[in-house]
Amino acid sequence: MTSQQTGGPLVQLTGVNKWFGELHVLQDIDLSIDRGEVVVVIGPSGSGKSTLCRTINRLESIEKGEISIDGQRLPEEGKQLARLRSDVGMVFQSFNLFAHKTILENVMLGPTKVRRTSKADAEKRARELLERVGVSAQADKYPAQLSGGQQQRVAIARALAMDPKVMLFDEPTSALDPEMINEVLDVMTSLAREGMTMIVVTHEMGFARRAANRVVFMDGGRIVEAADPQTFFTNPRSERARDFLSKIL
Numbered sequence: 001m002t003s004q005q006t007g008g009p010l011v012q013l014t015g016v017n018k019w020f021g022e023l024h025v026l027q028d029i030d031l032s033i034d035r036g037e038v039v040v041v042i043g044p045s046g047s048g049k050s051t052l053c054r055t056i057n058r059l060e061s062i063e064k065g066e067i068s069i070d071g072q073r074l075p076e077e078g079k080q081l082a083r084l085r086s087d088v089g090m091v092f093q094s095f096n097l098f099a100h101k102t103i104l105e106n107v108m109l110g111p112t113k114v115r116r117t118s119k120a121d122a123e124k125r126a127r128e129l130l131e132r133v134g135v136s137a138q139a140d141k142y143p144a145q146l147s148g149g150q151q152q153r154v155a156i157a158r159a160l161a162m163d164p165k166v167m168l169f170d171e172p173t174s175a176l177d178p179e180m181i182n183e184v185l186d187v188m189t190s191l192a193r194e195g196m197t198m199i200v201v202t203h204e205m206g207f208a209r210r211a212a213n214r215v216v217f218m219d220g221g222r223i224v225e226a227a228d229p230q231t232f233f234t235n236p237r238s239e240r241a242r243d244f245l246s247k248i249l
């Protein structure tokens with residue numbers, strides 16, 4: 001069970017189906033993501049994008065199908081799930097930092113509590129990560145003292161502190177004031193350039209053009225279309241994608 005043992009896809013969803021009661025929210029999702037690939041997921045509100053993200057680290061269960069991370073099938077529960085889940089870093093629209101802990105403590109928390117990393121090692125790594133996302137000067141402050149853009153960059157550092165194999169971003173800039181969006185997208189773009197495997201739900205089409213290897217368009221719980229950004233934006237095949245793009249571009 002060593003990591004990186006497979007030459008296959010890093011994230012693989014096969015025939016994934018999920019229901020919320022009567023609502024068939026994910027329908028026959030097949031998606032295979034290679035190491036270092038950046039996949040941008042777009043689609044109308046309610047199309048299942050967040051649910052897709054949440055199933056990938058089993059914040060939501062699925063009724064049918066299979067999800068594997070680095071060749072390991074995700075179990076429903078138990079110790080192995082906790083371990084595999086920590087391979088997946090997640091950044092949400094709301095930053096969810098611990099309000100009563102400093103920025104540095106927020107980033108150290110996962111490694112010290114879950115990974116049992118020593119405090120000294122966790123602090124060293126946390127400071128490096130805060131530097132990388134450009135908020136090292138804020139290390140001893142509390143979340144409320146930071147701007148939204150700074151808090152979201154801390155949330156990215158916190159996820160990276162667990163050394164995930166893949167990073168999921170669910171509308172990471174949707175709650176930010178416009179002038180703060182780019183500072184977060186810039187951090188994400190450099191992560192992408194450094195080879196991080198990423199799944200990004202976003203309406204930021206500039207980011208998609210710049211950083212994505214592939215754009216996946218969802219509607220009604222299905223993947224309707226997937227293509228490289230150039231092809232997708234200039235020549236979407238489906239009527240639904242054309243209609244969606246005409247509304248957001």
Ligand code: ADP
Pocket residue numbers: 020023025043044045046047048049050051052
């Ligand atoms: P998106 O992120 O694309 O806007 P979601 O994945 O959040 O879409 O939601 C997809 C559908 O599932 C929506 O119709 C939503 O109302 C429904 N849904 C999401 N979460 C739940 C839940 N916990 N219980 C019931 N329905 C849900």
Ligand code: MG
Pocket residue numbers: 049050051170171
């Ligand atoms: Mg959503």
